[in-house]
Amino acid sequence: MEREELEAMIELIKSLLEQKDFRQIKALLNNLKPQDTALLLQELSDKEMPPVFRLLNKELGAETFVEMDVDNQEMLINVFSDAELKAVFDEMFLDDTVDIIEEMPANVVKRIIKQTDAETRQMINQVLQYPKDSAGSIMTVEYVSLRKHWTVKECFDRIRKIAVDKETIYNCYVTDEKRVLLGIVTVKQLLLNSYTTTVEEIMETEVLSVETTDDKEYVSQQIAKYDLSAIPVVDAEKRIVGIVTVDDILDVLEEETTEDIAKMAAITPSTTPYLQQSIWSIFLSRIPWLLILLLSATFTSVVINNYEATLTALLFACVPMIMGTGGNAASQASVTVTRSLAIEEIEIADIWKVMWKEIRVSICVATVLAIACFGKLMLVDNLILGNDYTLQISFAVSLALFGTIVLAKLVGCLMPLLAKICKLDPAVVASPFITTIIDVLSLIIYCNIVIGLLN
Amino acid sequence: MEREELEAMIELIKSLLEQKDFRQIKALLNNLKPQDTALLLQELSDKEMPPVFRLLNKELGAETFVEMDVDNQEMLINVFSDAELKAVFDEMFLDDTVDIIEEMPANVVKRIIKQTDAETRQMINQVLQYPKDSAGSIMTVEYVSLRKHWTVKECFDRIRKIAVDKETIYNCYVTDEKRVLLGIVTVKQLLLNSYTTTVEEIMETEVLSVETTDDKEYVSQQIAKYDLSAIPVVDAEKRIVGIVTVDDILDVLEEETTEDIAKMAAITPSTTPYLQQSIWSIFLSRIPWLLILLLSATFTSVVINNYEATLTALLFACVPMIMGTGGNAASQASVTVTRSLAIEEIEIADIWKVMWKEIRVSICVATVLAIACFGKLMLVDNLILGNDYTLQISFAVSLALFGTIVLAKLVGCLMPLLAKICKLDPAVVASPFITTIIDVLSLIIYCNIVIGLLN
Numbered sequence: 001m002e003r004e005e006l007e008a009m010i011e012l013i014k015s016l017l018e019q020k021d022f023r024q025i026k027a028l029l030n031n032l033k034p035q036d037t038a039l040l041l042q043e044l045s046d047k048e049m050p051p052v053f054r055l056l057n058k059e060l061g062a063e064t065f066v067e068m069d070v071d072n073q074e075m076l077i078n079v080f081s082d083a084e085l086k087a088v089f090d091e092m093f094l095d096d097t098v099d100i101i102e103e104m105p106a107n108v109v110k111r112i113i114k115q116t117d118a119e120t121r122q123m124i125n126q127v128l129q130y131p132k133d134s135a136g137s138i139m140t141v142e143y144v145s146l147r148k149h150w151t152v153k154e155c156f157d158r159i160r161k162i163a164v165d166k167e168t169i170y171n172c173y174v175t176d177e178k179r180v181l182l183g184i185v186t187v188k189q190l191l192l193n194s195y196t197t198t199v200e201e202i203m204e205t206e207v208l209s210v211e212t213t214d215d216k217e218y219v220s221q222q223i224a225k226y227d228l229s230a231i232p233v234v235d236a237e238k239r240i241v242g243i244v245t246v247d248d249i250l251d252v253l254e255e256e257t258t259e260d261i262a263k264m265a266a267i268t269p270s271t272t273p274y275l276q277q278s279i280w281s282i283f284l285s286r287i288p289w290l291l292i293l294l295l296s297a298t299f300t301s302v303v304i305n306n307y308e309a310t311l312t313a314l315l316f317a318c319v320p321m322i323m324g325t326g327g328n329a330a331s332q333a334s335v336t337v338t339r340s341l342a343i344e345e346i347e348i349a350d351i352w353k354v355m356w357k358e359i360r361v362s363i364c365v366a367t368v369l370a371i372a373c374f375g376k377l378m379l380v381d382n383l384i385l386g387n388d389y390t391l392q393i394s395f396a397v398s399l400a401l402f403g404t405i406v407l408a409k410l411v412g413c414l415m416p417l418l419a420k421i422c423k424l425d426p427a428v429v430a431s432p433f434i435t436t437i438i439d440v441l442s443l444i445i446y447c448n449i450v451i452g453l454l455n
Numbered sequence: 456m457e458r459e460e461l462e463a464m465i466e467l468i469k470s471l472l473e474q475k476d477f478r479q480i481k482a483l484l485n486n487l488k489p490q491d492t493a494l495l496l497q498e499l500s501d502k503e504m505p506p507v508f509r510l511l512n513k514e515l516g517a518e519t520f521v522e523m524d525v526d527n528q529e530m531l532i533n534v535f536s537d538a539e540l541k542a543v544f545d546e547m548f549l550d551d552t553v554d555i556i557e558e559m560p561a562n563v564v565k566r567i568i569k570q571t572d573a574e575t576r577q578m579i580n581q582v583l584q585y586p587k588d589s590a591g592s593i594m595t596v597e598y599v600s601l602r603k604h605w606t607v608k609e610c611f612d613r614i615r616k617i618a619v620d621k622e623t624i625y626n627c628y629v630t631d632e633k634r635v636l637l638g639i640v641t642v643k644q645l646l647l648n649s650y651t652t653t654v655e656e657i658m659e660t661e662v663l664s665v666e667t668t669d670d671k672e673y674v675s676q677q678i679a680k681y682d683l684s685a686i687p688v689v690d691a692e693k694r695i696v697g698i699v700t701v702d703d704i705l706d707v708l709e710e711e712t713t714e715d716i717a718k719m720a721a722i723t724p725s726t727t728p729y730l731q732q733s734i735w736s737i738f739l740s741r742i743p744w745l746l747i748l749l750l751s752a753t754f755t756s757v758v759i760n761n762y763e764a765t766l767t768a769l770l771f772a773c774v775p776m777i778m779g780t781g782g783n784a785a786s787q788a789s790v791t792v793t794r795s796l797a798i799e800e801i802e803i804a805d806i807w808k809v810m811w812k813e814i815r816v817s818i819c820v821a822t823v824l825a826i827a828c829f830g831k832l833m834l835v836d837n838l839i840l841g842n843d844y845t846l847q848i849s850f851a852v853s854l855a856l857f858g859t860i861v862l863a864k865l866v867g868c869l870m871p872l873l874a875k876i877c878k879l880d881p882a883v884v885a886s887p888f889i890t891t892i893i894d895v896l897s898l899i900i901y902c903n904i905v906i907g908l909l910n
Binding site: 003031033035156159160163164169170187188191192206208224225226227229246247250253254257258260261262264265266267273274275279282283286287289290291293294295297298300301302304305308311313314316317318319320321323324325327328329331332334335336337339340343345346347350353354357360361364365368369372373376380381385387432435436439443 | 709898
């Protein structure tokens, strides 16, 4: 549903609420997708929302609940009767239940756990024990398992019996009595073979899997790289304990990207949506990097104070341009390399290829910019703005710009690779840190070239 | 397969090639996933690769071919006999064929088209006619369609008959004689119902779909938002013409993110992987923005030259710190807002909420940084570096820093929103442009506050 439709629908619901026409509201809501119902409910006041939520049928109610934000979920749980709580959580898939439990305060968790049966409780505890961001913590334990001696007919009987409770049934995992993963068979393959074929004859035995402790970023890379719809999660003894499905990793990929982008802008990443973050948490995510960068600016002032005697106002006036262009040139290189590392287009072994490429590009870029700078000083600054940059000064400034850009590109491409070699996150060094380094380096180059050529 | 395994495998294949042990190579390769086979083949020399490719069985050969980069695909096509070419393209899904055709030079396209049958040729032409980056251009036309009066048994018979050629069979689309989309039914639902149930009784009629001309970014947002495994593509008359599957949009999402990140770093985006881009194309993607930013630096030099008489070397020395901190503070805000817009956490209507949030955050951040700056000048610069910033100068500089940061955050959060209002891409204004604006604004604030307080 588009934003405009959604807003019109909210208006309609609100006016129906005033008329107490719950029947009509019910009819409207139960035709929507859970993602849209969730957005809609969140626009209602705290008083209006729970009664409207109760109008949803059981399945849509649970699906909508999963899509809501943490605050609204907590609010609803607090107004739910025990029976309502049980109804919602019974309908949910286990991975969603665990996600919600992880976000709730202890007393709410207690109430939720109390409403689940012993078997579910055990499965929840199993998933909760895995470290945050591991494959184990994002997997679902509801998958279809088959035995290798079963026939296609037996498989279908089995699938028919248990499909309702499984998030995905299209990938079926073949295991032995000890739950060790032997192979995989898809519903498509089952459909394409006769009822009497056994699983063993058609299963694929080269199965990609991840371990419970693998990072969720690795899991999503595997799924994306091999175009999988789900990947099995196994323990150290190769026993299958769950699966991660492609829809779960879409969220992981989005989160990881947001994190990388935040780091490139010198922000400590957060998984909370921007509008829901408190002023205090935004403040905390931004201030450390700004402080570090502020203090590192001491180096630039040291350089300027050092060369103070020899730099005229005309020469000072070019400093922001030199530093700014150097910074921009460096971020182009560093951001490109960081992104290429993130999507595995390049790796550490490519360091020489990358350097050689950036050196050639930087010479081209620096040549054009140095000529443009020379022209700008002689034409714009002298003729239009009435300054008097001599030929000699303009040449010195342009030469310093050339040197700054070549160096900036080189530092820019090397820093993310060096970070990776030191097992640091390339995104953290990608932009503001490099700019600060380039600020100092470009000042030193500038002062030395200008002084060398002019004095 | 991990990088190290892959490298060991390449070594092994190369030594087996020397021993001409093709049998062993064949056995090794035909156990791999196509993505890994492609990586492996691309590491071989142009002479070694084609004979090794010919060792792959038909299905793996086609799947591997799809995963290779354009240069290697073209090279292979050129050494293929017509029969080999036909064999590879016959195995491929239509959306992959079209992707490859779009990247190949005209003479190669001619050869490919010549080897396809009339029906395939017609389908290829149909997909090729849609604009670049539209839903039509990335869809596959191989989907399962059912009729509403069919029974579950009839559906399974139909699916069994055609499944081999379809990329996905789990979502089946219910259409009338004119191919108008009436509903959707999943294989899971078919499995859960008795053989005599008709499609009409179980199909979902509220079907999300996209139009052939919708942008592929919109398509991927819909799939991600509603956790779909595929979405139908319909024409203006609501007739289904194809589907887009979730694995295709993983690539789209990655591309879009890379594009956004490139724009934020002032680079014209490219879909070619970094190492494969020519020096010339990297140069072209970077130089325009650097030139624009270089020329816009004229404004900062105008400001400096204006205030030249009143700025002492001590005051000049603080300029890079003020401009740098302002730039960093602004990018934090602008990158956060740009990303939130991209993943639809915020929209234009939230402009006041965003401003109010940023104003409060900026006052907190600016207070801390101004105090830190004051301390740094009095302690580090005076006591350690031996400068003499008076209490008055330190206060003036810190006050200017405070003003710069508040303004920087405000400009930073507003620019992407204003870009969106003007239907421009927020990512383009996100970082370097804002930095340049902040450079000029912070200089003006600085000079005015310093002169106002000190003279």
